[in-house]
Every structure is written in structure tokens, then in C-alpha cells.
Amino acid sequence: MKSEKILITGALGQLGTVLTNELQKKYGINSVIATDLRPNFDFNGVFETLDVTNFKAIEECVIKHNVTQIYHLAAILSANGEKNPLKTWDINMSTLFNVLEVSRLCNINKIFYPSSIAVFGDEIESVNTPQSPNLTPLTVYGMSKVAGENWVNYYHKRYGLDIRSLRYPGVIGYQSLPGGGTTDYAVDIYHKAVNNEDFECFLKASTMLPMIFIDDAIRATLELMDAPRKIISIRTSYNLAGMSFTPNELYNSIRKTYPDFKISYNPDFRQEIADSWPKSIDDNTARKDWGWKPNYDLDSMTNIMIQKLKAQYHSVVA
Numbered sequence: 001m002k003s004e005k006i007l008i009t010g011a012l013g014q015l016g017t018v019l020t021n022e023l024q025k026k027y028g029i030n031s032v033i034a035t036d037l038r039p040n041f042d043f044n045g046v047f048e049t050l051d052v053t054n055f056k057a058i059e060e061c062v063i064k065h066n067v068t069q070i071y072h073l074a075a076i077l078s079a080n081g082e083k084n085p086l087k088t089w090d091i092n093m094s095t096l097f098n099v100l101e102v103s104r105l106c107n108i109n110k111i112f113y114p115s116s117i118a119v120f121g122d123e124i125e126s127v128n129t130p131q132s133p134n135l136t137p138l139t140v141y142g143m144s145k146v147a148g149e150n151w152v153n154y155y156h157k158r159y160g161l162d163i164r165s166l167r168y169p170g171v172i173g174y175q176s177l178p179g180g181g182t183t184d185y186a187v188d189i190y191h192k193a194v195n196n197e198d199f200e201c202f203l204k205a206s207t208m209l210p211m212i213f214i215d216d217a218i219r220a221t222l223e224l225m226d227a228p229r230k231i232i233s234i235r236t237s238y239n240l241a242g243m244s245f246t247p248n249e250l251y252n253s254i255r256k257t258y259p260d261f262k263i264s265y266n267p268d269f270r271q272e273i274a275d276s277w278p279k280s281i282d283d284n285t286a287r288k289d290w291g292w293k294p295n296y297d298l299d300s301m302t303n304i305m306i307q308k309l310k311a312q313y314h315s316v317v318a
């Protein structure tokens with residue numbers, strides 16, 4: 001049997017950074033080809049600069065490395081995506097089409113496609129949002145993920161590709177700085193607390209959003225990809241939940257360690273995006289199909305985030 005060779009697009013992003021490391025541990029450092037648009041000269045492992053909008057480039061990379069699996073993480077996120085809607089649509093869709101076509105032509109065994117709770121709009125039940133309601137997203141990012149879910153389902157049904165997908169909530173991790181996401185306030189706040197700086201939140205104190213600690217998000221991804229093909233009942237994308245909280249609840253969790261930490265609220269354009277998203281997610285189909293269960297809640301996540309960021313900033317032994 002051909003040994004597994006895993007290609008990751010967007011490997012320098014929030015999920016990609018951690019997923020690359022976990023996949024290197026699982027398959028061996030030389031079995032993972034990390035790629036990103038930006039070069040990375042001190043990368044520990046196999047790295048290629050790759051523009052996924054270039055079909056020939058990704059096809060050549062897949063053939064050169066005898067790739068058997070692709071994790072396609074490259075995309076423009078919700079908040080950044082609204083700054084140039086047509087470019088966001090073009091990049092998020094053209095990169096997916098290239099990955100799907102290369103996978104079809106090169107007989108890739110398995111593909112992972114990240115979707116998001118951003119596929120939901122304000123026409124659905126916002127508490128315990130079910131697996132398959134009508135999807136009317138507010139953002140171009142969300143629209144591209146709805147279209148992407150349907151394209152991956154089409155390539156599964158039409159060509160038999162084994163493509164698997166998760167609708168991630170807001171992912172919170174200590175390994176990368178806040179990116180262009182609407183949920184990234186929940187990453188930035190920890191950096192400010194650990195550095196004894198006041199935090200200005202771009203969402204209202206009462207904005208409840210579904211979130212997940214990065215260790216749970218990565219474990220969910222690997223558990224889904226390892227599950228037997230026959231038990232996968234959802235070929236668009238699985239709802240996934242970790243926890244839900246408001247900026248005020250997150251602030252109070254951090255204050256258990258930093259009682260003098262200060263927050264102010266100055267909602268901006270991202271408030272309208274957040275208001276269109278669910279408050280909480282029903283992920284029972286993932287629990288039933290492949291035994292999903294989160295390990296982290298708000299306080300256990302806060303404890304790890306503070307411990308790890310203190311070690312990063314103050315070179316304190318974690």
C-alpha cells in the first residue's frame with residue numbers, strides 16, 4: 001500500500017500551523033508537505049511556497065510528492081473577506097476548484113475541507129442551530145463556504161472523492177496571532193491580558209458565539225478523517241461545537257487569573273456579522289456518526305491559553 005503523503009494548503013494559518021505539527025507527529029515529518037502563499041525559511045519539515053489559485057502549481061506539487069491526502073485550509077476569513085468581496089469569492093472558490101480537480105485527476109484518497117458556522121444566517125434558530133437548516137450567510141466568506149460544501153458534496157457523489165468537512169466555530173489557540181476573523185477578539189484578549197494591557201473589544205459584551213479550543217478542533221479534524229468511510233453520513237459539512245460564551249463571560253474567566261484586567265467595548269462592522277451567526281450549535285450528528293465530544297470548557301481553555309502565552313511572552317517555564 002502506498003505510504004500516506006499529506007499536502008496542507010494554508011499551512012501557516014491558525015489551524016494550519018497546529019494541524020501540520022499534529023500530522024507530522026502522526027505520519028512522520030517527511031510525509032507532510034506544508035504549503036502557503038508566504039515563504040517560510042526556517043520551517044521544520046517539508047515546506048513549499050504554493051499559490052493554490054495556480055492549478056499547474058498545485059498539480060505539480062501533488063505529483064512531485066506523490067500526495068495521497070489534501071487538507072485545504074487556505075481561505076480569506078469573514079472580516080477580512082468583507083473588505084474586497086469579489087476578490088474573496090474568487091480566491092475562496094478558485095482554490096477549492098483547483099484542489100477538487102487535482103484530487104480527481106490524481107486519485108487523491110482523502111480530502112479535508114474546512115467549513116464554518118459562518119454558513120448560517122439570521123433566518124435560522126440561533127440557539128442549538130441544527131445540522132441542515134436553510135443557509136443564508138451574511139458574509140462572502142460564509143457564501144463561499146455554503147458553495148464549497150455543495151461542491152465537495154458534488155465531487156463525492158459524481159466522482160466518488162472521499163471529502164470530509166467540519167463547520168468550525170470560532171477557533172481559539174495560542175500558537176498564532178489573531179487573524180482576519182470575527183471571532184478573533186477571543187484570541188487577542190488573551191494576548192492583551194498576559195501583557196498587562198487593557199483590551200478594547202470590537203463586539204458587544206453580550207454577543208454569544210460558538211467557539212472551540214484549538215486542541216479540540218484539531219482532534220475533531222483527525223477523528224473525522226480517521227473514521228471509517230461508511231459511517232460518514234454528512235458529505236456537505238458536519239456541525240461542530242465546543243462551547244459558547246460572550247465577551248463578558250470570557251473577560252470574567254480571564255479575571256480569575258488577572259483581577260485587574262480591564263476591558264472596554266467599541267463594536268464595529270464585525271458586530272453585524274456576529275449577530276447573523278448562531279449563539280450555539282447542535283452537533284449531535286457528529287456525536288452519533290463518529291463519537292465526537294469536546295474536552296474543553298471556557299475555564300479550562302483560559303487556564304491553558306494563559307499558561308502557554310505567559311511562557312511565550314515571558315519565557316516562563318510552562
Ligand code: VAH
Binds near residue numbers: 118
Ligand atoms: C472567522 N474564525 O471569524 C473564522 C470562523 C466562525 C468564525 O469562520 O471568520
